[in-house]
Amino acid sequence: MDTLSYKTKSANKATVQKEWFVVDATDQVVGRMCAQIAKIIRGKHKPSFTPNVNCGDGVIVINAEKVKFTGKKMTDKIYIHHTMYPGGQRKETPEDLMAKDPTKIIEKAVAGMLPKNSLGRDCMKNLYVYVGPNHKQEAQQPKELKF
Numbered sequence: 001m002d003t004l005s006y007k008t009k010s011a012n013k014a015t016v017q018k019e020w021f022v023v024d025a026t027d028q029v030v031g032r033m034c035a036q037i038a039k040i041i042r043g044k045h046k047p048s049f050t051p052n053v054n055c056g057d058g059v060i061v062i063n064a065e066k067v068k069f070t071g072k073k074m075t076d077k078i079y080i081h082h083t084m085y086p087g088g089q090r091k092e093t094p095e096d097l098m099a100k101d102p103t104k105i106i107e108k109a110v111a112g113m114l115p116k117n118s119l120g121r122d123c124m125k126n127l128y129v130y131v132g133p134n135h136k137q138e139a140q141q142p143k144e145l146k147f
Contacts, residue, residue, distance in 0.1 A: 011053050016048075018056075019143070020059075020060065020142035021057060021142055022060045022142040023037065023059060023145050024062055025063045025064050027066060027067075028067055029068060030067050030105060030106070033106075033147060034106060034109035035113060037110050038113035040145075041056040041059050041110070041114075041127055054119060056123055058137070058142070059145075060135050061106055062132065062134070062135055063133060064103045064106055064129050064130060067102075074095050075094075079097065079108065080092075103129040106127075110124070
């Protein structure tokens with residue numbers, strides 16, 4: 001019996017194969033789309049997935065301003081953050097956030113689905129969100145991804 005065939009191969013930073021995908025967010029439901037994006041930038045769709053290595057692919061999201069929420073979430077959902085000063089709790093609805101910066105809605109949703117540590121912050125660098133149909137990563141020749 002050959003004992004070498006039983007070794008588990010773990011990916012590391014040097015052996016990871018990275019790809020690029022582009023996602024059109026037009027008329028996509030935010031949570032469902034971001035769950036798929038989080039899986040891809042974490043690398044869980046690959047057979048060589050290693051939990052402690054950033055083996056995810058790059059994802060480009062275009063038309064971020066055209067996403068939609070189901071139900072009354074656009075007005076009833078609340079994003080809360082604290083400035084760390086007394087009385088510094090701030091609240092925002094997706095409607096307000098969409099008026100300021102539509103890319104933040106997708107970034108917040110994906111970040112909430114990733115680990116809350118340095119690996120999660122490293123995975124977030126694989127996500128690029130743009131308003132409108134144009135993006136700056138044409139040189140990577142991204143493949144179109146449909147959900």
